[in-house]
Amino acid sequence: MAKKRRLSNRQDKDKNDVGSARKKSASTSSRVSKSPPLSLSPPSKEAATITTVKTPDGSLKRAFTPKSLSSLPPTTEKILTKPGPSSQITGDEIVMHHQPKHELNITEKQRLFLNAVTGPRKNFGTNHETLRIPSFPPIDITPKDPYPMLPQKYVPMIKFSTRMVARNERIVPKSEDSGKTFNDEENNHEMSDLTPSYSSVAVSFLKLFCNQCNTFDCPLHSISSKDVAVEAAVALEYDKSEEALTYTELAEMETDSSYTLPSPDNDSFIEDDNFSSNTEETATSVEMKVILARMKMICGDDTQLLSAITGGRYSSTLATLDEEQKDGKFITPLAHTAFKSEHLKQDKLNRKRRISKRMETLVGMKAIERSFFRPCSHPDRCSRAANCSCVAGNLICTKQCIWGKFGDNLYPGCKCPKSSCTMEQCRCFMANRECDPDVCGCKCCKNNNMTSSKKKRQLFISKSTVANAGLGLFTKSPLAKGDFLGEYIGEYILTRPVNSLLGNGEDVRAQDKLVNEGIPVAPIDCIREDLHYGSSQPKESPYGFDMTKDLAVDAINIGNKVRYINYSDNPNVEAIHYAVNGETRLGIYAMCKIPAQAELFIDYGPKYPYTTYGISATKYSIQNGGEN
Numbered sequence: 144m145a146k147k148r149r150l151s152n153r154q155d156k157d158k159n160d161v162g163s164a165r166k167k168s169a170s171t172s173s174r175v176s177k178s179p180p181l182s183l184s185p186p187s188k189e190a191a192t193i194t195t196v197k198t199p200d201g202s203l204k205r206a207f208t209p210k211s212l213s214s215l216p217p218t219t220e221k222i223l224t225k226p227g228p229s230s231q232i233t234g235d236e237i238v239m240h241h242q243p244k245h246e247l248n249i250t251e252k253q254r255l256f257l258n259a260v261t262g263p264r265k266n267f268g269t270n271h272e273t274l275r276i277p278s279f280p281p282i283d284i285t286p287k288d289p290y291p292m293l294p295q296k297y298v299p300m301i302k303f304s305t306r307m308v309a310r311n312e313r314i315v316p317k318s319e320d321s322g323k324t325f326n327d328e329e330n331n332h333e334m335s336d337l338t339p340s341y342s343s344v345a346v347s348f349l350k351l352f353c354n355q356c357n358t359f360d361c362p363l364h365s366i367s368s369k370d371v372a373v374e375a376a377v378a379l380e381y382d383k384s385e386e387a388l389t390y391t392e393l394a395e396m397e398t399d400s401s402y403t404l405p406s407p408d409n410d411s412f413i414e415d416d417n418f419s420s421n422t423e424e425t426a427t428s429v430e431m432k433v434i435l436a437r438m439k440m441i442c443g444d445d446t447q448l449l450s451a452i453t454g455g456r457y458s459s460t461l462a463t464l465d466e467e468q469k470d471g472k473f474i475t476p477l478a479h480t481a482f483k484s485e486h487l488k489q490d491k492l493n494r495k496r497r498i499s500k501r502m503e504t505l506v507g508m509k510a511i512e513r514s515f516f517r518p519c520s521h522p523d524r525c526s527r528a529a530n531c532s533c534v535a536g537n538l539i540c541t542k543q544c545i546w547g548k549f550g551d552n553l554y555p556g557c558k559c560p561k562s563s564c565t566m567e568q569c570r571c572f573m574a575n576r577e578c579d580p581d582v583c584g585c586k587c588c589k590n591n592n593m594t595s596s597k598k599k600r601q602l603f604i605s606k607s608t609v610a611n612a613g614l615g616l617f618t619k620s621p622l623a624k625g626d627f628l629g630e631y632i633g634e635y636i637l638t639r640p641v642n643s644l645l646g647n648g649e650d651v652r653a654q655d656k657l658v659n660e661g662i663p664v665a666p667i668d669c670i671r672e673d674l675h676y677g678s679s680q681p682k683e684s685p686y687g688f689d690m691t692k693d694l695a696v697d698a699i700n701i702g703n704k705v706r707y708i709n710y711s712d713n714p715n716v717e718a719i720h721y722a723v724n725g726e727t728r729l730g731i732y733a734m735c736k737i738p739a740q741a742e743l744f745i746d747y748g749p750k751y752p753y754t755t756y757g758i759s760a761t762k763y764s765i766q767n768g769g770e771n
């Protein structure tokens with residue numbers, strides 16, 4: 144009986160051991176995973192050792208540590224890692240029990256990030272982690288090209304893109320002697336040989352984005368002149384340009400009559416030493432100078448170490464600090480508030496003066512004297528030497544130019560008080576430029592007829608009061624002098640060879656250049672070159688106006704009500720060219736008080752001998768003509 148009781152006691156004890164181990168296992172597992180353990184019985188004592196681990200709440204718990212993987216129960220997923228020194232297999236998971244000393248082996252930030260990515264149940268950073276490791280086939284990620292070829296499934300799309308170019312018949316195969324052309328239908332099966340790489344497609348995609356209209360495939364500006372690499376280089380420079388002027392600062396500029404007028408045609412425009420961009424950084428913030436001073440104190444005279452820490456930058460600041468230390472000045476944040484050195488201030492002032500003087504020359508230029516504007520794109524600061532197309536074309540850079548507000552040739556905008564942008568003191572108004580809220584600091588501006596959506600004048604079309612003149616345009620309400628009536632819109636026509644648009648002497652169209660480089664470009668030639676460019680005898684339109692030296696607008700096919708304004712040598716409205724965001728646009732304005740229901744007349748210009756009604760495309764030339 145006693146023997147039986149002893150036996151049952153031992154059985155009870157064994158049962159309790161197993162039961163408590165199961166309980167512990169279940170409680171630990173339920174904390175980290177809801178999936179039930181697959182093994183119904185714990186591994187034998189030979190296959191595993193039981194260790195004590197500390198849980199986050201500080202209590203001690205026991206866990207199995209298997210001696211060999213082969214003795215473990217089968218799992219549903221392939222386990223690729225070896226279990227840690229204290230771990231437990233629960234079905235398809237390994238529950239890792241970290242030793243207390245590894246409890247905080249990742250930062251709180253990392254833990255939050257991992258929890259956000261994997262879900263909070265994973266509980267990263269505590270002493271329990273659940274590793275769920277699916278088995279993936281090995282992936283070859285060795286880069287063969289910085290931009291690998293597109294997967295095969297995209298190839299048809301690229302073929303389509305190259306055929307689009309082929310329709311224009313302007314593409315030349317890279318290899319002349321290959322005898323292949325994109326037009327050859329027979330060679331289509333060999334197209335994949337000519338499939339452009341991902342990088343070239345990406346470049347053409349970016350090139351097609353018009354940064355003036357902020358649209359793809361813009362019909363007016365053709366391809367973007369921005370270069371991706373240049374943009375990246377300039378973005379780096381932005382970070383360094385602590386001394387760069389803000390638009391508001393530029394708007395506050397004062398003119399200095401002692402300064403000689405710079406011009407792109409003389410050397411004074413080319414960067415002088417004072418303004419050359421310095422690749423070395425100068426610390427301007429107090430905090431940075433204090434950090435550098437401390438670094439100097441730590442590194443002493445070890446310039447190599449200092450250079451390694453700062454990456455070779457700030458050497459001029461460090462040299463200045465050196466001088467300060469020699470003078471026995473104690474470097475404190477307070478001392479550094481007075482550190483704004485005179486030469487930095489002088490640099491900024493000189494730059495302001497220089498831009499101000501350039502403004503005087505350029506803002507006064509008539510729209511018709513300007514060239515076709517394309518935002519400039521070059522890695523160095525705007526100058527003739529840097530091949531800036533704006534400087535070369537005698538234009539002022541805009542916010543779309545690659546140097547943006549850090550440009551040295553930037554239009555600074557105005558800073559007029561409330562509602563005074565339609566008066567003489569507004570530099571934008573005087574220069575026939577519409578104010579741009581991104582650039583100007585003016586308040587309640589009214590100098591934005593073409594860009595604002597404010598209510599336009601009510602105009603109507605009716606039979607002209609002039610005999611045989613067809614239809615004419617009339618006003619419903621009385622008009623005051625200077626009232627804006629509408630914009631003259633139509634198709635844009637290039638009035639002289641387009642290579643002039645590049646502004647840097649290149650004799651190839653930018654779009655052709657891309658095509659010659661083998662970069663696919665969609666046909667976006669919507670500018671009506673056929674009307675002028677290339678034809679010995681320029682065609683003419685009675686609905687045309689010159690916009691710039693290179694560009695005309697023609698409303699013969701497309702336009703608005705304004706196209707119905709008839710001619711008179713005693714006009715009551717006029718067309719004024721306005722620079723709007725770098726582009727030239729044409730606005731129609733009242734020249735005097737005009738009563739309601741009156742017909743509107745404009746002077747077409749001296750080149751328009753007037754006879755009888757009968758529109759013919761060759762009868763009237765475009766105002767002022769092109770080069771031809």
Ligand SMILES: C[S@@+](CC[C@H](N)C(=O)[O-])C[C@H]1O[C@@H](n2cnc3c(N)ncnc32)[C@H](O)[C@@H]1O
Pocket residue numbers: 607609610611612613614615685686706707708709710711753754755756757758759763
């Ligand atoms: C810009 S359109 C003006 C709208 C035009 N009346 C219509 O009905 O479409 C210019 C053309 O109008 C006609 N036109 C304009 N002013 C005229 C005038 N004072 N006398 C006769 N014809 C005129 C000419 O035929 C000219 O080519």
